Amino acid sequence: MDWDDLRIFLAVARCESLSGAGKRLRIDPATVGRRIARLEDAIGARLFAKSPQGYALTEQGARLIPHAERAEAAALAASESLSGPEGLLGGLTGQIRLGAPDGCANYLLPQVITRIAAANPGLEVQIVALPRVFNLSKREADMAIAVSRPEAGRLTVQKLTDYRLHLVAARAWLADHTVTTLEDLKEHRFVGYIPDLIFDKELDYLAEIGAPPVTFASNSVSVQLNFLRHGAGLGVVHDFALASAPELVRVLPDLVRLTRSFWLIRHADDTRVTRLNRFAEALIRETRIEIARLESIA
Numbered sequence: 497m498d499w500d501d502l503r504i505f506l507a508v509a510r511c512e513s514l515s516g517a518g519k520r521l522r523i524d525p526a527t528v529g530r531r532i533a534r535l536e537d538a539i540g541a542r543l544f545a546k547s548p549q550g551y552a553l554t555e556q557g558a559r560l561i562p563h564a565e566r567a568e569a570a571a572l573a574a575s576e577s578l579s580g581p582e583g584l585l586g587g588l589t590g591q592i593r594l595g596a597p598d599g600c601a602n603y604l605l606p607q608v609i610t611r612i613a614a615a616n617p618g619l620e621v622q623i624v625a626l627p628r629v630f631n632l633s634k635r636e637a638d639m640a641i642a643v644s645r646p647e648a649g650r651l652t653v654q655k656l657t658d659y660r661l662h663l664v665a666a667r668a669w670l671a672d673h674t675v676t677t678l679e680d681l682k683e684h685r686f687v688g689y690i691p692d693l694i695f696d697k698e699l700d701y702l703a704e705i706g707a708p709p710v711t712f713a714s715n716s717v718s719v720q721l722n723f724l725r726h727g728a729g730l731g732v733v734h735d736f737a738l739a740s741a742p743e744l745v746r747v748l749p750d751l752v753r754l755t756r757s758f759w760l761i762r763h764a765d766d767t768r769v770t771r772l773n774r775f776a777e778a779l780i781r782e783t784r785i786e787i788a789r790l791e792s793i794a
Contacts, residue, residue: 587616601625
């Protein structure tokens with residue numbers, strides 16, 4: 497079985513279209529279609545079912561995915577080996593795409609990635625900030641940060657760091673409102689996530705502290721933070737984000753204090769890729785340093 501055909505098969509499976517795969521691989525969609533047909537003929541099975549929504553894997557196609565991904569990982573490892581001992585002769589190079597929740601992506605990763613890149617001038621990093629879980633099987637990212645540890649899938653998971661969150665409000669808002677007990681929370685407006693767009697139970701902070709339904713809501717941490725900065729009410733915010741919003745102060749810090757964790761998730765086959773292993777090590781180290789720094793000044 498030809499590796500190049502498997503490479504094209506993986507692209508179609510991840511993009512769910514010939515045009516998307518062609519764009520990713522920089523080849524003509526018609527060529528993609530011919531190569532998929534050739535692969536299907538070679539193995540004697542249909543790999544995709546075409547529908548108005550795109551190309552969906554058949555049962556046979558789904559069974560081929562783990563084998564193709566192992567071949568992909570082996571090809572990447574071989575390429576690294578032939579390109580030289582990167583760890584000894586130079587820094588990390590090439591492009592790495594990292595998926596993350598938008599709070600982490602906005603208020604933590606820029607400074608962390610900047611430090612890593614400063615030590616590795618040949619490295620290019622793309623941060624994809626989305627308020628949802630990433631699909632590593634479709635290669636939406638090389639690795640992803642999540643707020644819950646996944647329990648299924650061919651993945652490797654490492655704890656990235658713990659982090660803290662507190663109830664906060666703008667100083668100007670607090671000048672006009674009294675909050676001295678947990679009972680007082682019921683009398684005020686809250687900022688938080690749109691309830692039906694909470695994609696992970698770990699993000700349902702307000703239910704945990706017994707807050708009333710939100711008045712101002714967004715699926716974006718950045719929007720929530722700006723609501724609070726402008727005096728919309730009370731809300732739960734990451735301590736590491738408070739350095740970006742000096743208008744905000746903690747409210748009832750001894751009574752409302754949450755701890756959560758970020759998890760670094762990778763495809764299982766990628767553990768053989770030295771470049772990704774080294775980047776993951778640097779990411780874990782620098783993230784923990786930055787969390788400690790930011791939480792000490794929050």
